Amino acid sequence: MASDCLFVTGGTGFVGRHLVKALCARGKRVRAVIRPGKEKFFEEQGLSVETILTEDLFAESSAWWKEAYQEVDTVIHCAWFAKVGEYR
Secondary structure, X not given: XXXXXXXXXXXXXXXXXXXXXXXHHOOOEEEEEEOOOOXXXXXXXXXXXXXXXXXXXXXXXXXXXXXXXXXXXXXXXXXXXXXXXXXX
């Protein structure tokens, strides 16, 4: 059975960072997918967030997702590819 864990992709992004902060303020358990180099982001914000690193969220294997979703109750997808002139 899941343990009320909210899984947020793009946790340090423009939308995701505000969502994660709001969820933490409500006492929710949050697991966020973030890019390498952002490992201290939530700690610096004073937030307790589980993190999972990925270079490319859209290239991860089904095994990676299965592991990432352990104990997850809800998924909130905020990540996206953003590069001027290129869109997926």
